[in-house]
Amino acid sequence: xxxxxxxxxxxxxxxxxxxxxxxxxxxxxxxxxxxxxxxxxxxxxxxxxxxxxxxxxxxxxxxxxxxxxxxxxxxxxxxxxxxxxxxxxxxxxxxxxxxxxxxxxxxxxxxxxxxxxxxxxxxxxxxxxxxxxxxxxxxxxxxxxxxxxxxxxxxxxxxxxxxx
Amino acid sequence: xxxxxxxxxxxxxxxxxxxxxxxxxxxxxxxxxxxxxxxxxxxxxxxxxxxxxxxxxxxxxxxxxxxxxxxxxxxxxxxxxxxxxxxxxxxxxxxxxxxxxxxxxxxxxxxxxxxxxxxxxxxxxxxxxxxxxxxxxxxxxxxxxxxxxxxxxxxxxxxxxxxxxxxxxxxxxxxxxxxxxxxxxxxxxxxxxxxxxxxxxxxxxxxxxxxxxxxxxxxxxxxxxxxxxxxxxxxxxxxxxxxxxxxxxxxxxxxxxxxxxxxxxxxxxxxxxxxxxxxxxxxxxxxxxxxxxxxxxxxxxxxxxxxxxxxxxxxxxxxxxxxxxxxxxxxxxxxxxxxxxxxxxxxxxxxxxxxxxxxxxxxxxxxxxxxxxxxxxxxxxxxxxxxxxxxxxxxxxxxxxxxxxxxxxxxxxxxxxxxxxxxxxxxxxxxxxxxxxxxxxxxxxxxxxxxxxxxxxxxxxxxxxxxxxxxxxxxxxxxxxxxxxxxxxxxxxxxxxxxxxxxxxxxxxxxxxxxxxxxxxxxxxxxxxxxxxxxxxxxxxxxxxxxxxxxxxxxxxxxxxxxxxxxxxxxxxxxxxxxx
Numbered sequence: 001x002x003x004x005x006x007x008x009x010x011x012x013x014x015x016x017x018x019x020x021x022x023x024x025x026x027x028x029x030x031x032x033x034x035x036x037x038x039x040x041x042x043x044x045x046x047x048x049x050x051x052x053x054x055x056x057x058x059x060x061x062x063x064x065x066x067x068x069x070x071x072x073x074x075x076x077x078x079x080x081x082x083x084x085x086x087x088x089x090x091x092x093x094x095x096x097x098x099x100x101x102x103x104x105x106x107x108x109x110x111x112x113x114x115x116x117x118x119x120x121x122x123x124x125x126x127x128x129x130x131x132x133x134x135x136x137x138x139x140x141x142x143x144x145x146x147x148x149x150x151x152x153x154x155x156x157x158x159x160x161x162x163x164x
Numbered sequence: 165x166x167x168x169x170x171x172x173x174x175x176x177x178x179x180x181x182x183x184x185x186x187x188x189x190x191x192x193x194x195x196x197x198x199x200x201x202x203x204x205x206x207x208x209x210x211x212x213x214x215x216x217x218x219x220x221x222x223x224x225x226x227x228x229x230x231x232x233x234x235x236x237x238x239x240x241x242x243x244x245x246x247x248x249x250x251x252x253x254x255x256x257x258x259x260x261x262x263x264x265x266x267x268x269x270x271x272x273x274x275x276x277x278x279x280x281x282x283x284x285x286x287x288x289x290x291x292x293x294x295x296x297x298x299x300x301x302x303x304x305x306x307x308x309x310x311x312x313x314x315x316x317x318x319x320x321x322x323x324x325x326x327x328x329x330x331x332x333x334x335x336x337x338x339x340x341x342x343x344x345x346x347x348x349x350x351x352x353x354x355x356x357x358x359x360x361x362x363x364x365x366x367x368x369x370x371x372x373x374x375x376x377x378x379x380x381x382x383x384x385x386x387x388x389x390x391x392x393x394x395x396x397x398x399x400x401x402x403x404x405x406x407x408x409x410x411x412x413x414x415x416x417x418x419x420x421x422x423x424x425x426x427x428x429x430x431x432x433x434x435x436x437x438x439x440x441x442x443x444x445x446x447x448x449x450x451x452x453x454x455x456x457x458x459x460x461x462x463x464x465x466x467x468x469x470x471x472x473x474x475x476x477x478x479x480x481x482x483x484x485x486x487x488x489x490x491x492x493x494x495x496x497x498x499x500x501x502x503x504x505x506x507x508x509x510x511x512x513x514x515x516x517x518x519x520x521x522x523x524x525x526x527x528x529x530x531x532x533x534x535x536x537x538x539x540x541x542x543x544x545x546x547x548x549x550x551x552x553x554x555x556x557x558x559x560x561x562x563x564x565x566x567x568x569x570x571x572x573x574x575x576x577x578x579x580x581x582x583x584x585x586x587x588x589x590x591x592x593x594x595x596x597x598x599x600x601x602x603x604x605x606x607x608x609x610x611x612x613x614x615x616x617x618x619x620x621x622x623x624x625x626x627x628x629x630x631x632x633x634x635x636x637x638x639x640x641x642x643x644x645x646x647x648x649x650x651x652x653x654x655x656x657x658x659x660x661x662x663x664x665x666x667x668x669x670x671x672x673x674x675x676x677x678x679x680x681x682x683x684x685x686x687x688x689x690x691x692x693x694x695x696x697x698x699x700x701x702x703x704x705x706x707x708x709x710x711x712x713x714x715x716x717x718x719x720x721x722x723x724x725x726x727x728x729x730x731x732x733x734x735x736x737x738x739x740x741x742x743x744x
Contacts, residue, residue: 001334004345049345053743063352063743064331067344071334 002071003115004078009050010121015043016054023058033061033069037076046077082117082124084162086110089139091130098151099138103127105152106140109159122163170236185216185227185238195679196240197249197278199365200315201228203682205324211315212252213278216240224248250282257284258291260366261310267367268550272675274365275313292337301348304356304372304523309340312368316341317678318360324664325638327470329354341368353473353742355638357466357662358520358544358671363678371520371672375551377541381512382425389512391426392492392571393417395433396518396582396667397545399693403674404549405559410689412697415564420552421516422565431567432515433574435492436581436590438715439463440706442733443485443587444595445724447657456480458633458648458655461587463487465525466662466671468737470638475645476739481658484734486538488581489515489522490531492571493538494732499719500571501534508534514541516548518582518670521662533732544672573711576701583691584636584666585612585619588659592623592632594707599626607704613695615665615687618643620655630656637664668694 022039026032036059040051052066070076088094088103103125107113110123117124133139136148140158147158166181172192179188184207189196200211209226216227217239224245227238239245257279264270279286296309307330314332319341322328329343329352343352361369381389402411421429447459462468462483471482486494493515497508515522522542525531531538543551552559566572577593580586589609597603611621612632617640620633633655635644641660647653663670665687676686698704706712716722720729 001338001340001346049743052344056743062328062331063344064328064333064342068331068333072332 002078003113004048005080005117007080007117007119007121009048011044011050019043019051019054020058023055027059032059033066034073037066037070041076046080048078048080077115079115079124080117080121082122084122084143085124085126087126087128087131087141088114089129089131089133089137089141090127091134091137093130093134094138097137101152102138102140102150102155105155106159109155123159168232168234168236170232170234170238172238173240179232183232185218185225185230185232186214188232189227189238189240190683194240196227197281198228198678199274199278199313200317201682202317202320202363202678206315206317206320208316211256211313213249215248215252216245217242246282249278250284253279253282253284254286254288255291256313257286258289259293260313261293261308262286267311268370268373269364269367269675273367274677276366277677294338294340296340299342299349300372301350302354302356302372302524303527304520305349305358305361306370306372307342307349308368308370309342310368311366312341313366314339314341315365317363317365318369321359321363325355325357325359325662326642327353327355327357327638330360351743353740355466355469355473355662356521356524356671357638359663361520361671362673362675363681365678371544371546372523373547373550374523374541374543375547375554378514378543378551381514381541384512387510387512388427388506389425389514390428390430390496391421391514391516392430392432392435392489392496393421393516394489394518394582394667395436395579395694395697396670396673396690397516397548399582399668399690400518400673401545401549402559403676404546405552407560409676409680409684409686410693412693413559414697415566416559416562417548418567419562419565420548420555420557420559423557423562424551424555426514428568428571430492430496430571431574431578432488432492432517433578433581434571434709434711435488435490435495436463436578436587437575437706437709437712438491438495438733439485439488440577440587440590440594441712441716441724442491442729443483444591444598444707446483446485447591448595448598449725451656458653458658459483460657461591461659461661462735463581463587464521464660464662464667465519465528466521466638467641467660468662469521469524469740470641470662471645471660472737472740473742474642475649478645478649479737479739481648482737484736486531486733486735487522487525488578489517489542490525490538490735491733493526494533495715496571497534497536497538498732499715503718508536511536512541513537513539514543515539516545517542518545518667518673519663520544520671522672528735529738530735545674546672549674570711570714573709574701575706575709576698576704577706578709579697579701580694582667582694583613583687584615584661585609585634585659586666586694587661588612588632588634588657590706591657591659592625593705596623596625597705597707599628601626615685615691617664632657632659634659636661636666638662640664665691 209229215224299307577590668690
């Protein structure tokens with residue numbers, strides 16, 4: 001089941017105005033729910049209940065329907081991204097080279113699971129498919145910065161680097 | 165329209181172009197099993213129970229969505245078809261919590277019946293068994309996803325009601341049906357209509373069973389346990405005992421209730437007559453004082469809840485009258501208790517209702533005329549049938565008995581409350597008499613009858629023509645409310661019921677299998693039983709009810725809408741937020 005966080009929502013009035021404007025301009029579009037959620041995610045980075053309510057409200061679409069769409073498609077996230085987004089490649093090569101253990105170590109170190117964000121908003125953790133760096137397997141990226149040929153023991157050091 | 169000729173199991177059939185194989189088969193009198201299919205509202209080919217072989221197709225096709233073509237030959241009962249259906253059922257069972265012996269839907273489960281028909285091995289696959297928390301958050305229904313087969317019939321029913329508080333979430337093996345963000349049903353704008361429980365093929369959505377509370381009350385010697393039954397219950401209860409749809413079982417129902425041990429068996433019809441005089445009085449007052457119009461009826465707690473969530477700024481249109489159930493409950497614990505010297509604190513009022521929302525209604529504020537709850541326990545028609553079985557009563561063999569006096573007397577006007585348009589018709593009979601100062605005609609307002617979702621009419625009320633409308637089902641309610649809101653409509657009086665067809669089709673009524681629902685107008689048959697009762701009544705106008713007359717003479721000082729009547733028989737509404 002798709003995870004969602006209980007981290008307090010920090011949307012700004014500007015974000016809300018931007019989303020409502022888009023929704024008002026596009027409310028008559030056929031099949032508007034999907035592009036509306038994409039737009040909302042573009043603005044907020046994820047789709048918490050507060051954001052889905054804005055969409056439901058403007059488009060008169062039931063919350064259950066929006067939630068259904070947002071949990072069906074992998075492109076939608078219900079958890080915010082942290083200041084540092086750690087992505088673990090679970091492509092075939094990385095997986096064979098022990099990416100599972102890397103993921104476990106990250107989970108343990110951060111106290112969160114994949115698709116979650118730490119309560120302080122600092123780190124988020126996710127899994128991704130092959131990023132094309134199989135020669136460096138197993139690979140993680142931290143805000144796009146690549147770390148390869150990892151063993152679990154490397155993880156605390158990498159996290160410490162980003163902690164402050 | 166052009167017809168298409170095909171053969172099903174060798175039998176020639178001619179059906180309109182565009183028909184599905186299932187529709188063609190039904191015309192030919194051949195039954196193809198279905199689980200997810202609901203005519204018009206859920207034709208999605210999801211469950212794959214209706215698979216058949218057909219020429220010109222690759223593999224098996226789902227009959228419920230596959231269109232017929234000229235010269236097609238369909239086989240619905242080959243070994244390949246039977247094996248496919250059997251395997252599908254076994255796969256469904258692999259994730260189904262099989263507490264079939266005690267499940268509320270035991271003996272009335274569409275999945276169970278098919279599994280039995282196809283001789284399945286219920287333990288063939290021991291698959292992925294997802295854990296779901298049972299949602300018992302509301303006072304009216306229970307959602308148990310461990311019994312859900314993902315047919316989406318409930319989703320379609322909820323959408324038909326224009327509420328859509330539940331829907332499919334997540335995907336693949338993790339797909340489940342539920343509210344947004346895995347909320348409890350209590351935290352959604354669910355209107356409690358219970359239509360989802362009527363369409364669920366299994367026990368995944370059921371009424372909250374309150375029969376244990378009733379049994380406990382009945383065995384408590386310190387309590388006076390009084391039961392009342394809504395008009396629609398007698399028009400449907402017989403179905404639970406194999407009687408034809410639309411059989412009026414009033415006499416046997418009363419006999420059964422007496423044998424269950426209730427101290428008094430009263431009739432909600434009494435409360436319906438009382439509602440009419442209070443409501444007709446309120447209507448005439450509103451017209452006279454140029455107050456908020458149209459006035460809208462308030463009997464249906466599903467409708468009231470719908471209005472509170474979806475039209476919170478229009479609640480002043482709703483009549484302040486309590487529903488017939490709550491009026492009856494209030495009168496039992498005030499007038500009746502006083503008259504017969506019973507401490508209202510020792511009375512337990514049980515109401516048998518065709519409705520799940522009534523279980524919610526009794527928890528509302530301002531529902532305690534005597535200082536105690538107007539009604540203590542609500543059970544649905546289905547729950548009553550289970551009590552009758554547990555008591556070992558041979559229902560069909562029971563004699564016909566009469567309700568107890570004094571709150572067992574009724575008029576024909578009260579009987580038709582259960583059908584869409586009935587409350588309106590009953591109110592007009594009374595208002596018309598009052599305005600014309602005598603025995604007004606007509607008695608029958610035929611434009612207000614029938615099961616259409618919305619009916620409009622111009623009626624003559626004491627020489628003046630007014631426009632009225634009747635809506636049933638929340639979707640129709642929305643249409644009517646939008647017209648009132650925009651000023652497009654100039655109705656004076658509107659009746660709204662939360663369920664399509666009114667109470668006869670309520671969420672607490674006996675469950676008929678989907679193929680019966682697809683092929684029979686159940687609500688019309690049950691409504692006919694009520695109109696027949698009205699026709700057969702000697703008194704057909706609420707204000708002429710002897711017990712209502714006595715009540716006003718003895719208790720409300722002869723005046724409708726007096727202070728005391730207002731305190732006991734009227735209530736308030738509350739604007740609700742859709743999402744917290």
